[in-house]
Amino acid sequence: MIGAIRKVFRYGFEWIERPLDRLFGPALNPVAQLGALGFFFFWIVAVSGIYLFIFFDTGIERAYESVENLTQYHWYHAGVMRSLHRYASDLMVVMLVTHMLREFAYDHYRGTRWYSWFTGVPIIWLLYTSGITGYWLVWDKLAQYVALVSSELLDWLPIFGEPIARNFVATGTLTSRFFTLMVFMHVAVPLFLLFAMWIHILRISRPKMNPPRTLAILTLVALVAVALWNPAVSQGHVDLSRAPVAVGLDWFYLPLYPLTDLWGNGAVWAFLGAFSLMIGLMPWLPPLRRARPAAVDLAHCNGCARCAEDCPYEAIRMVRRTDELPFPTEAQVNPSLCVSCGICVGSCPSSTPFRRSAELKTGIDLPDYSLRSLRERTIETAATLAGPARILVLACEHGGGAGHLTGVVPLPCVAMAPPSLIDYVLSRKLADGVVVAGCAESACFHRLGVAWTEQRFAGARDPYLRARVPRDRLKTIWASALETGRFERELAGFAKQVAAISAAPAPAPPPQPATSARWPASARMPEGSVP
């Protein structure tokens, strides 16, 4: 049931994300930067809030006037800041909800990722509390409505001696001390929110806390443009003798407030409790079944730390050496954080299928899908290939290539395949071409698999793909599981290209050692080939 819902959401996100990928490019796609944009909006809210506080008067009589003053007479700086404060707060809610739905859609919340999901629940509460306390400070009709409904909600809980709502039904019952308290809450709760956001990303390796510069600039300029076009304004001074019967609600922060009239306060609390409980327990409904975690083989580990560098889950750390080998450190896997993605196997310099030892071993390996079994499977699969262009597909099990029927070696992540495996396949003529097929570039299931693969192929990250590997016989296809059509088209195009290269007369062998490239180096690199 949950799987079916997840699939529907995934289709929805794919439908939005892939066109955005084409417009923005995978690196700038805002849907792939939701967390980073959330942080960005937080800082906009924080800076604009500090600026507004300079002009804000916390006195009960002067609060509304001070806000009106900055909105009407200082609109070109403080008024714009007010709008930025307001709309960036709303956008934080949009980012939070979309981020949560996307992580659910892509199944990024179970297994070791439970921590980030679970610590996201308090963020929802803190963000809403921050926003709602902010609305009280304006002390307009909306503030009166928010104050009344919020206090009636709180009064439903049997923890207050005197109904708080009594303060908002008649004039003369409120003092400026109330505003001091609200200002304190509106400052303190966002600080807790920031702390919770830090906790939220604690276990993530290389978390995206800042959006790319171009996206940040576009976002800020658009926000200023909206602030000028539709400035945030107050809704008239509070009159406690009149009920705030008609108010322009902020539907991002206050969607549940009308429900208190329809359902009653108890039902709204029940809904909030049940929602929080359900969201909090989702990582275990049902729990993710995981393969056994990666294991270090000290005899083959020289403590180079590449696996620790590349692990997207902070599951590997370098510790003092425990054997007699002359290296200062060794890799140590934290089994509770390891998801068995195999990226560490692909990063290990010992992971080379060329090794001639009786049993192929490497410094760090997956017990359930070892490098040896990967090599065997590659050889077996390559043996089944036929035709003018024998194309072997090294496919991520989460991407569009995993569904291809023939010539596929599935991997937990494409970055599990060490670059030397491609060299091995091509130099041993096991296949005429190799396709490395991963997830969509902006939606890598293991976050960094696509990036690491591209960097290794480009010679920008260890272990490099050797220069002798003919790039025109290697292609990367980054397609999501729902883009099988595009995957098949690109694969067919690549097969044609490889067939043409193979059919071309071989040039005279260059005066090179036997390990040099077996295909003409002068061949043009087709579109989509790796550099």
Added chain:
Amino acid sequence: MIASVRLVGQFAVILLLFSAVAAFANRPVYRQVPEGSAIIVLTFVHGADRKAECRRLSAEEIAKLPPNMRKLQDCPRGRRPIYVELDLSGRELFRATLPPTGIAGDGHSRVYRRFVVPAGQYEIAARMRDTPRTEGFDHQRKETVTLVSDQMFVVDFRAESGGFVFR
């Protein structure tokens, strides 16, 4: 050129999204009560008498107490519940027995209830019993008021002001 067109496209998409967010930031307007209605709020915090009077302990009872907890009187903490009625032009609007708050039942009784009524003229009557009596009322007030649209009319009780307060 293509890069600039692409940049404009990117900006347009972001601007469109933000404009939608700004539009929903205070629209559509939500109307809490129907037009032409007023709200009557019954709210007070008031402590009834203690359930029983203080009783002087006998010498034997005092002797039985631990030395550091000896006292001359035993004063039960618990308060009585409060019975309250609110009528609107002879029509029963609210009847309740309000228990004292607190784990030991020694806190004040409290109430906060909203009633949405059509604007117009009404006779509002509030009555309260906060003593052991079972008949009649200790506090009551009746008044004819004209409620205008959107008015918030509060029925409060303040012992220091002599009873019910209408405002």
